[in-house]
Amino acid sequence: MRAMAYGAYGGTEVLAETRLPVPKVAPGEVLVRVRCAAVNPVDWKIMSGGLDALMDTVFPVVPGWDVSGTVERVGIDAPEFAVGDPVMGYARKDWVHGGTFAEFVSVPVRCLAAKPVSLDWRQAAGLPLAxxxxxxxxxxxxxxxxxxxxxxxxxxxxxxxxxxxxxxxxxxxxxxxxxxxxxxxxxxxxxxxxxxxxxxxxxxxxxxxxxxxxxxxxxxxxxxxxxxxxxxxxxxxxxxxxxxxxxxxxMWVRPDSADLAALGRLADEGRLEVTVAETFPLAELAAAFALSQQGHTAGKIVIEV
Structure with a gap:
């Protein structure tokens, strides 16, 4: 699969487009075909080594925790979802390795909820972490x-x-x-x-x-x-x-499918809107990170895969 990855801590210069195996799907996980993935400051802070004291890292790292897409494959003991389901998620795992700036990402079901009907793929990707x-x-x-x-x-x-x-x-x-x-x-x-x-x-x-x-x-x-x-x-x-x-x-945010579903309901009730400021293709993730580092965007920065 196509993915943006880095093999060592650093700035945007360490990011490169590469080919990686499609992730394995563990029990309690599903494989998501990524439509969009949103940029958050934590992505480039992790890339710089800023969270090394908190989380184990396995290189090469595909960054990214926010995602929207469709379920491609369902792992063992993951009855909450079926192939083809549109989903959104805060795909943070217990270590840093396989993230969402790729064509596919494996995601524990505790991190996922149904994509709100009222949000497009870009907006849905921008909602979970924030x-x-x-x-x-x-x-x-x-x-x-x-x-x-x-x-x-x-x-x-x-x-x-x-x-x-x-x-x-x-x-x-x-x-x-x-x-x-x-x-x-x-x-x-x-x-x-x-x-x-x-x-x-x-x-x-x-x-x-x-x-x-x-x-x-x-x-x-x-x-x-x-x-x-x-x-x-x-x-x-x-x-x-x-x-x-x-x-x-x-506090720091934790993955929670019930909370994510509650946000989806607020969006579908017309009480929660997600503003997308800029959209980049996958290959331009470094430019998206650089824009995020400026800290002046009034809305989410989203990668379309």
């Missing part, structure tokens, strides 16, 4: 009706989905973002405030009694979080472990 990150953080904090949620980094890939998910859970949503993104956030059901100096005062101006939930998707904002959090409020971060010393939760 969507699950936002969904799991908000639901672990018990977000629901009566809450006022502050989303740090509301215009980002995770934050923009978090805004929509919090609104779908019944909460009032305030989001930090640069002014150029405020109109887009209003369209997603958010009350935007500009980040930067004076943020605490701006949040207090729209929520004088404080917020009950803070979702931090950027890091470096703990002082603001503590200043605007109402008594008894809850907060968590995906980017700042110091929240643990301030009564918050530090």
């Amino acid at each position: 969507g699950l990150t936002a969904y799991q953080l908000l639901t672990r904090l018990g977000t629901g009706r009566g809450d006022t949620v502050l989303v740090h980094g509301a215009a980002g890939g995770v934050g923009s989905l978090g805004v929509q998910i919090a609104a779908a859970l019944g909460a009032r949503v305030i989001g930090t973002a640069s002014p150029r993104n405020h109109d887009r956030l209003r369209g997603l059901g958010c009350e935007p405030v500009a980040y930067g100096d004076g943020l605490t005062e701006r949040v207090r101006a729209v929520a004088p009694e404080g917020v009950t939930v803070v979702a931090d998707f950027v890091g470096g904002v703990l002082d603001v979080t503590r200043a605007v959090l109402a008594e008894g409020g809850r907060h968590a971060s995906i980017a700042d472990h110091t929240v643990l010393g301030a009564g918050g939760q530090w």
Whole structure:
């Protein structure tokens, strides 16, 4: 099969198009024929060796964890899916090796859900990792009706989905973002405030009694979080472990087919949209990674295989 892979840690220069065997399909897995795979910052951070202390790596590595496609083959004890099923997944395994920037990828069923009918292949590939990150953080904090949620980094890939998910859970949503993104956030059901100096005062101006939930998707904002959090409020971060010393939760996303299915239902109900910013062919993965590293795209970067 065609795949993009690297044989050692490094920058985009280590990526190369290559031919690899079609992956084996272990019990509890299915083989997915990849239609699209989305780029996430974790992909190039892993490639640079940034997660070597956390996860074992087997070279050559095919990067990529987000995928949409169709089931090509069903392994032993995987009754949840049948050949031909359209699926999406957060295909993270317990080690780094066989990812989604390839024609085929083997995926444990715990990482997959049915592709939402309302999303095209590109949008479906862009939903799993970012969507699950936002969904799991908000639901672990018990977000629901009566809450006022502050989303740090509301215009980002995770934050923009978090805004929509919090609104779908019944909460009032305030989001930090640069002014150029405020109109887009209003369209997603958010009350935007500009980040930067004076943020605490701006949040207090729209929520004088404080917020009950803070979702931090950027890091470096703990002082603001503590200043605007109402008594008894809850907060968590995906980017700042110091929240643990301030009564918050530090989390990272985990594969969960039930959570992924819940996101799919929100999409099909018209309460969750996925914005695709740029699309690249498989051979141009290095250019897609370089664009992701700039950190300025307003939407997902997707590879069409």
